[in-house]
Amino acid sequence: MMAAEVDDYRDMLRIRLIEEELLKCVQDGRVIGSAHLCIGQEAIPVGACRALKSDDPVVATYRGHGWALAKGVPPVQFIGEVMGRDSTLNGGRGGSAYLSSPDHAFMGENSIVGGGLPMTLGLAMAHQRRATGLIPAVSIGDGAMNQGNVHESLNMGSVLGIPFIVIVENNGYAEMTPSTDLTATPAAVRAAAYAIEAIEVDGNSASAVAEATRRARELAISTQRPVMVEAHTRRLGGHYSGDAQAYRPKGELEEWGRLDPLTRARSLLDPTVAEATYQQVVAEVADAFARAAQLPAPLEEEAMKHVYAN
Amino acid sequence: MSTPTDAEAITYIRAINLALDDALAADDSVIVFGEDVGIPNGPFGASKGLRAAYGDRVFDTPISESAMIGAALGSSMAGLRPVVEVMYADFLLVAMDQIVNQVANTRYVSRGRLTAPMVIRTQQGSTPGSCAQHSQSLEALFAHIPGLRVAVPSTPQDAYSVLRGAISSDDPVMVFESRRLYPSKGHVRRDADARIGVADVVRQGSAVTVVTWGTSRPLCEEAVDSLALQGYECELIDLRWISPWDTETVLASAARTGRLVVVHEAVRNAGFGAEVVSTVAESLGGQLQACRRVGTLASPIPSSPVLSAQLLPSVDTITRAILDTIGEK
Known part of the structure; x- marks a missing residue:
């Protein structure tokens, strides 16, 4: 049991430290552009990927760094991709918000809110027909629940009998507006309208998310339909790296910060083990950034390649 | 189904039916779906008899173009060769995100590690009495998008050959058929040149x-x-x-x-x-x-x-x- 808790802490911490450093990179110019960070939400990808098979395809959103890392994408290559280097992921074509690594069954981030749902339905159709035994999973935010793509895909998945898992990360904000101001009914309530099962879970506990995802995976197989997991969490940063968050009520970040999944995960550990783990991840992340900075820039002559098959 | 001999003239819509039939027979990874495509045999008859012949490889979907095209994308990424029918080209417009932001970028952004060998079949153009939302010819919108292939066949032979070429292509192809020409007749050779991009x-x-x-x-x-x-x-x-x-x-x-x-x-x-x-x-x-x-x-x-x-x-x-x-x- 202890080993799993150390793993959860270490994997969430790795995501947190990499993203905190990436934020500095955006600010000092080592990363060109912006980044959408998942600080405060790390327990969801870490917990979900514990329960999924390693080959289960995962589709994420632009807030997908945690998902890529939780699927086992090597940090050096991940960081290099965000830095626009010639990484083994997308060779600088994806960047922070649209990277993928099919070798790790990470089918990609998506920079269109809700845009990954139809693709996940299709992945699930193919895996069902080919009887691979794999169940695709897609992460979306609470804001995506108001996109037509999500509605169409959940309905079609339900009526055609296609099993996949949709994980709704309800982080309190749809971009810069409180979700409750924009959404008539919570995600899990809407699941009933598609005749699919929904599981609500504390999204700030990796073990709880893992358990919910395990159940969701079983339900997807037994019902042969989509299954929803609504994970309640809190976004502890801006919508994107340049977001000043002036819209946040005073004191909210402090209050939400008390729910930080990382603090919770650490509190479950023996302090000596926790500190040793912390130091180990700090060193690992520093090393990954140093090695990522050594990756070459993409070759200019590559820019027009791969538009078409030939 | 009886298949026409080379000497027998067939209609444009029958040529499409024949191309789908031949593609389904030739490759188990081909699936055909869309609104009313399965049991009703297709709104214009393009998939006539195919459900009976190929079972659940030919199926009906809800009226959800975005989910249909995304389903084609995802299934093509995972090894199938889907052919999705969009009943009128005008209806592509409710699925622009999937076509332009999702399908077209797949190969480029992944440097070919992910691909979308899928076909979107649709038909377009004005016929007497068709309204402004069922009359447009929209091929130029998609020719503007890098990553997509676009065909606009005009004869039964080309309808057959273009569709076979499109289904064999490793790129996403949009085929804009002509509703007005569906009844027109011509001879179709199944071994005709199906190369992409040849006038x-x-x-x-x-x-x-x-x-x-x-x-x-x-x-x-x-x-x-x-x-x-x-x-x-x-x-x-x-x-x-x-x-x-x-x-x-x-x-x-x-x-x-x-x-x-x-x-x-x-x-x-x-x-x-x-x-x-x-x-x-x-x-x-x-x-x-x-x-x-x-x-x-x-x-x-x-x-x-x-x-x-x-x-x-x-x-x-x-x-x-x-x-x-x-x-x-």
């Missing part, structure tokens, strides 16, 4: 190069044949594909004739004809002595045939454009 030189001539595709081809044939009787031998080229398009054939012809007319049913303003004319002008410079574009006037298409006839290309407007380039009235 068909329909008539040879030295006076003017006329380039067309899709629904406008029969109008151009009529105009060109009638002018031939008056002594003007026009070269008529049916592009069949507009992405990629056969620049080589068009440039060689225009270099010989020095005159170019491009005809399409899509709206003339910012239509693909503008791309053809500018490509030829850039390449030939002063060798291109005259050019004209013929397309639908810049208006939504009204339901009444009395009104739509004022806007759509006709044998008369095509003939006048050709004579204009020759300097004859």
